[in-house]
Amino acid sequence: MKRSGNALALIVASAALLAGVSLVGAAEKSAEEIMKEAHLNLYYAATDGRAQVDMELTDKRGKTRKRSFIMLRLDVEDGGAQKYFTYFTAPGDVRRTSFMVWKNPDADDSRWIYIPALDLVRRISAKDKGSSFVGSDFTYEDVSGRHWTDDNHKLLRNETVEGRDFYVIESVPKQKDSFAKKITWVSVDRILPEREEYYDKKGELVRVFKAEKIEEIDGIQTVTVRSMENKKKKSSTTVSFSKVEYDVGVGDDLFTERYLKAPPKKYIAE
Amino acid sequence: MKHTLVGISINHPKLVVLVSVLITLFFGWQMPKIHIDTDPENMLLENEEVRLFHHGVMEAFGIHDWIVLGVVRDEGLFNPVSLARIAEITRRGSEIDGVIDYDILAPTEVDDIFTTDEGILRVETLMEEPPETQEGADRVLRQILANPILRGKLASDDGTTSAIFFPIENKEIAHRVSLELGRIVDEVGGDETYHLAGIPVAESTFGAEMFKQMAISAPMAFLLIFLLMLFFFRKALVVLGPMIVAMMSVIWSMGLLIGLGFTVHIMSSMIPIFLIPIAVLNSIHVLSEFHDRYHQTRDMRRTVVDTMDELFVPMAFTSITTVVGFASLMFTPIPPVQVFGAFVAFGIFVAWLLSILFVPAYVMLIPKKTFETFGGAEDGGSMMNATMRFIRTTSLRHRVPIVAGGVLVLALSVWGLTRIVVSDNPVNWFKADHPLRIADREMNKHLAGTYIAYLVLSVPEEGGLKDPAVMKYAEALQEHLLEHPNVGATTGVTDVIKKMGEELKGDPAQGVIPDSRDEIAQYLFLYEISGGDPADLFKFITPEADRMNIWVQMKEGENRAVSSVVESARKYMEENPPPAGVTAGWAGLPYINVVWQEKMVKGMSKALIGSFVVVLLMMIGLFRSVRLGLISMIPLTVTIAMVYGAIGFGGKPYDMPIAILSSLTLGLSIDFAIHFLQRTREIYRETGDFPLAMERLFQTPARAITRNILVIAVGFVPMFFANLVPYITVGAFFFAIMVISGFTTLFTFPAILSLMNPAFLAGGKGARQ
Secondary structure, three states: OOOHHHHHHHHHHHHHHHHHHHHHOOOOOOHHHHHHHHHHHHHOOOOEEEEEEEEEEEOOOOOEEEEEEEEEEEEOOOOOOEEEEEEEEEOHHHOOOEEEEEEOOOOOOEEEEEEOOOOEEEEEEEOOOOOEOOOOOOEHHHHHOOOHHHEEEEEEEEEEEOOEEEEEEEEEEOOOOOOOEEEEEEEOOOOOEEEEEEEOOOOOEEEEEEEEEEEEEOOEEEEEEEEEEEOOOOEEEEEEEEEEEEOOOOOHHHOOHHHHHOOOHHHHOO | OHHHHHHHHHHOHHHHHHHHHHHHHHHHOOHHHOOEEOOHHHHOOOOOHHHHHHHHHHHHOOOOEEEEEEEEOOOOOOOHHHHHHHHHHHHHHHOOOOEOHHHOEOOOOOEEEEEOOOOOEEEEEOOOOOOOOHHHHHHHHHHHHOOOOOEOOOEOOOOOEEEEEEEEOOHHHHHHHHHHHHHHHHHHOOOOEEEEEOHHHHHHHHHHHHHHHHHHHHHHHHHHHHHHHHHHHOOHHHHHHHHHHHHHHHHHHHHHHHHOOOOEEOOHHHHHHHHHHHHHHHHHHHHHHHHHHHHHHOOHHHHHHHHHHHHHHHHHHHHHHHHHHHHHHHHOOOHHHHHHHHHHHHHHHHHHHHHHHHHHHHHHHOOHHHHHHOOOOOOOHHHHHHHHHHHHHHHHHOHHHHHHHHHHHHHHHHHHHOOOOEOOOHHHHEOOOOHHHHHHHHHHHHOOOOEEEEEEEEOOOOOHHHOHHHHHHHHHHHHHHHOOOOEEEEEOHHHHHHHHHHHHHOOHHHOOOOOOHHHHHHHHHHHHHOOOOHHHHHOOEOOOOOEEEEEEEEOOOOHHHHHHHHHHHHHHHHHOOOOOOOEEEEEOHHHHHHHHHHHHHHHHHHHHHHHHHHHHHHHHHHHOOHHHHHHHOHHHHHHHHHHHHHHHHHOOOEOHHHHHHHHHHHHHHHHHHHHHHHHHHHHHHHHOOHHHHHHHHOOHHHHHHHHHHHHHHHHOHHHHHOOEHHHHHHHHHHHHHHHHHHHHHHHHHHHHHHHOOHHHHHOOOOOOO
């Protein structure tokens, strides 16, 4: 039910977008345009990408756990379908566990997992995109992007923080979702979402995303350290990207069950 | 000292009354600062090991206290309409302030992991939306029963019962949340029956009802005592004196307790109920004496002086012994009991002080004409006199059978004592027909149990639990526990692993603990990253994999039933030693209750024995005679033995209120003996004639004793009809203590004394200077 509404929503949103563009013209970017641009900058940089990711999870007792993986991404279409490949290198007892996602903005994602101890690939599916990404405080949507047409956006104000200008945009999901409202601070210079606040239906702040560190890599503004804090559960996750490469020429054939079991060395070298 | 005190009140009655009223106002002014605490956990010290362990476990596994809303429909609960209602109740319940919405266990909240027909491993909310068809509803039930983590919690095997588990931020709000849930159920519910259960609800509801009960019981006892005294003494204005003393004692001690910042616990809420009769006791002796004397002289001053002269020593001793009985509670290791003991003791001291200072002053201020018709032989009528004569003659004439009968009763009672069973359960503080008791019965009939304790296995090094040997040991331990009749289900990380194995390999026969450490690690990792809520997993195992938490669901929460499970686990671990380094510990409210109850029983029996010895020594000192000292302990001993023997025979568990009442029994049962013996001796010394001494004693003093028995016993009869079991218990105790110790004194003392050479009565110096 949730998904069948999406297509309709997309049409309505596109119509609204067209109308908005023609009315406002080029003078001022609309909230939706800003969100679209920020989304493409953060999630669709270049055609593909590779990075080593170190994830640190902190629970409410202050205990931390680390996990590391190599992540590969291939865009099928800008702002549309993408494929992700995740190869775990640590902790030791789960090494070689691999995980593949075919992201489809208009439908459920397709996901596969490889379990080395069983030498078994299984297709898995989770309840929704708002569910936890590899057990962290990030959701799948946080990692691969929430499509800008899923929400109604409103520019609340322009704000200057530490000498830099930000658009402050409020986004409300068009359909019932895992959050009720999101406020995003999009930097005017980079057009990147550098802070996001997620609120629940009671109006309480639940999660806070921060772009902790931004570096220019191959001419692309890349958020290399990201954090997500869950205020309710009092847990947080910090993700650091290193050895970031763009346009490495990842082939579409990598994203298959066969390579899930035995990925080519060149991609997974640490 | 006696003369100074009495002198002050006779010479400056207005000043004494004024000062008393001012002090009362001061203490009354503290009342609004009252802070209520109904958490039995506070029966243990804040830093008690078991409490620290419990809180460590709750925090490490992210577990909160639960309010359990049970839903029952005998014709089958798993149908689209009922499930839609459950979904709506869950949704609205999640919005209640203080409910931890992300941790609710309900069909619309929990994740299920299963394999779809296309062979996809799917993790999704068990019931994202209520099903529209009966087939859909049947599927929900099938999924729950196929998931060992959900089975017995969210559905009974027969499909008639389900439950929603609402975690709450703290136990204190349980009652409020349960009321709000009740309102939601009223609006949304249909032909299903709804039950609220769980220890926090019982405790918190008890707290709320306790105050309602206090507001009824205390004034009711107060009024009845007043009416009975009015019946005996006729003059409302005179009788009001002791009532004011009772009220002042209550206000002083409660005011001091609250003013000093102590919380009003279940125990301390009973202070008024304890103080009212004790405070009245002394005043009845004063009034009785005054009543019987005044008409002889018609001289107010003289009567007051003579009365106080006569009663000062026995009153001081009865008060001190009662103070000792309650003060001994301060040596128990249970903080609320210490507070209770200390402030009841303080209140008794106040009552004693007021009965020798305030009562005479008050009497002096009463207009003379009130007394014109006061006193004389007409009180209680000839029936009272006839009864007194009957008791005296029976006791003296049939002294041997009476003493023999007493010994027999005592022996029987001691046999009963050996049959006492210690047990308590907050839910049983309510009567059998209370909704919480019904909920308890209904839900534990169908589901795996609403009493959840946590058995935690720890290993020293992180990741140690991934060892297949440890996991297999935990699995065997769980299987062993499941054989216990009180255990309805056990849930642990082993069940998650087995479920993963079954789903991954697509074969129920593969639902076993793997032999390889990596396989276990990867199952857990897969569960964590599969898209479900990782917190679900961490309720069973810490992320570091050094502690696992086995949820043990029990159907009965009484400490006998719970300890039996704990003992069964201990024995199993002793006979089947776990892999090296594995240690076990228990947490959870049912277990906490077991611990403090054990402490309480041990502490109480020590306090009781200690104060028994102290009182005996005091009696020997008072009478300057070992023999009289021992005799004076007879009614007390008989009373304690009979009351607790009856509890042993009746099969009523020895619970907190019953334990606490032992000090009351001790403190009150000695009173009549002191009055009886002290005054018998004084009369005997004057007359040297034992039969005459008995005859005189069975006039004023015995009448006072009888009046006391009747006033206090009858005054507490309304408490038999209270809603809360501890109040019924207290009422029954007051009744039994008064009747047994009073009549034991009156019936056996003449017989025992006459069997001895009464000359010893004159011996010793006595307390009379």
